[in-house]
Amino acid sequence: MSDSLDEEIAQVRAEIQALTQRRKLLASSLLSTTKVQSRLSRLRDTADSAAPNPNIVALLETATTRSQYNVHRLAFGATSFPFHDPSPELQSKNPLLGIRIDICDRTGRFDSPYYIFCVRTGTGTGTGTGNGNGNRNRNGTGDGRTSDDDLRIHRHTIPALVPLQDYEKRYLPLPDEGYGSAEDSIMTTANNEGDNDGPRTQDLHGLVERVRHDLIAWRLRQEAIDLLREELGLPIPKAKSHDIPNPNEDSKSMKQNIPDDDDDNDDPEDENMDGSDDDGASHDPVGLFGVREFSAVSVDARQIRIIWADGRVARLRITEEGRIEKVVVIGLDGRMRDQERILMDGIPMLRELGERLEEVERHQNALTRRRHS
């Protein structure tokens, strides 16, 4: 009896939640339409004195600011916002500068945003000690004054494949902490060939640009791999995390790096515990051009592994820009330099790989025909 009552209560609660959710959705979509907005604002302007409904005004304002945020996020990809850190140590430095990077994939969906939080390095509360924004960066070279407005990365949610620490050193150099000044200035002058700003300038835009560039390049590499997999008619792996190399196949393709070892240790090195790999793979459907597997080797998608149905294995290395940098194809009897040459010819871009794979397949067919005749 009590069970059924409890159930009922839970059901009703769930329903309430769903309904409030729906109401919220409806209310906000209603508010974000231009028609309603213009109407409401007209109402507010005209009937201001008559019935200043504070509810409506507040709702309207939040709706406009929200739509503004949305527009900014959509248009620029990188937006900033203030963030109040509640912890007592940072009270004097609040608000922190939050930077949000939104990255869109080819289906129009977005990754969950990446965030960087910057904190001012100065200890003081005001900017009174600094001498204005215009020239504070130019004279900071060696005189040991810390500017209140210099930034440093406090927290972030950038994946480890972006070398954020290096970028911070490069784009947000701090004025000396006493000892490091000479060293730092040399580093920056030595860096000058690539940096577009002079030494000592904190280049926040440069940092964000660079981080975003890296994230987008990563996303594009992943996209290119997914797209090629689609082109080849291979099933999409169940999860991104399934793109893991099988140690056995790896060792095959990486053989050129491994010197033939006859160590004193008689160790069976390459066993992978899951014996399911071999039989699992044979059930996989074979895609176009005899390719059975096409996947990124690791998370950063800088290396691709291709396995053909006839046992050939290839490993490609991809540059940041999506160019194929190095190819190794290993067939049943050693490296197949002809096919490597086909894949590497000219300026090989990752997105044109499909045509090249077709050519490789033709080559392979010719090879087998010759062998049979």
Add this chain to the structure above:
Amino acid sequence: MAPVLVKSLNRLSREGIIDLALLWLEERRLTTPYLLSNRKLFETDEEDYLHAPAESIEALRSIYRELRQRGQEIKKQEVIDRIVDGDWRRGLSLQQHASIDFAHLEQNDTALKWSALRLVPLGREDQNLQEGGEAYPSNKRRRLNRDGRNTSYPQISAQTFLTALKAEMSPLVKAHYHIHRMQPPYNLTVIRLYITPDAAFRPRASAIPRRAKDATDGGRVMYIALPDSCPYVYVSLSGSYGPSGHGRGARDSKGRTMAKVDMATMKKLVLEAIPKALSRPQERWALESTKLTAKSLRSICELRGNHKPGTGGGAYSIFTTNTQVSNSSPVDVQVHRQEQSDEVNGSVQQRFGPLPSEHYAPLDRIHVRVENLIPKDGATFTDSTAEETNDIGLTFSGSDVFLGLRKLAEMGQAHMNLDKTPAWMTGELGVSSITA
């Protein structure tokens, strides 16, 4: 057979053991069981008929499959007995020992104690040193990652790493290496080093252990985990006593105590070999501590992994979670209004972050060193360690330290004043060794 083996098998579940046995019986495995067809004459004499040997590997396989199907009526102990005294009565290979350990690691997240180490390019440090000592920008300076080719982490496959590691270590120590790929929640390649008790270059190299169990009992096991595409390496070098779990000095055939492995040296040796094995010409690496040690491998992966950095909690963890789908779009149409039940809970939520969090990483042991003793520290901790010195050390331990602190905070102002709680107490830093 060694009781230690029984012990290490006992840590696994019944199904786990049977699966392992079936795995050992697969083709191409170097684990020949004791069979009717391959026993020797004196083995036949000594046979005790409790576990009759099987006809062939295929027959043995079906025996184990049957064991699996029969479910609970077969006790775990019986299966272990069958393995230890029956089918593998001659002893298990080192590979089998390794697979037992990995099966245990896969089932228990907190089986080992891991520390995360960071890989830093050595070239750049050299250059810093040079420039620091003398204003002399060297020509050999590495170009910073500009051509988009060099990454800030080594791109090396686990196999290549293992080969190099072997080359580094084998002159100094005899070891058995086993490489294992952990399944998706981890996505790691873990290398297990089993270091044999006798050093390779001892004068009495002929010290043959008296009993089979002594051969494996003295050895130490270390683990190195290589996550993909991030500049970290996780190590577990505490050197648990091999498959044994205890380490009384094993004795060799003449009754002398065999030297135990000197752990400090061994640790140093392995730690020095790792960066060398990852390095290549023109690209050298060094290791650096990240102040993170935890039992949970998952926590380590979250905090020092190759995806977004996770968190042990804290005010920023709200940004690492994508709780709602609409959050992951830049356009959020919906009005989010957080209903906060009451003030305390609201501020706890704000300080410690939302709880069912995707990248949440529990830490089991936190050591804090508070320098220049802050007179009153939360005022609630019964830290008996607080003396009248300037520095104090605090150690929190438990299955999830920051969750505990959060619970404490939820109990109200009397227990923990959130306005005075420093950020490290909310788990924001994601480290296990803190200096405040």
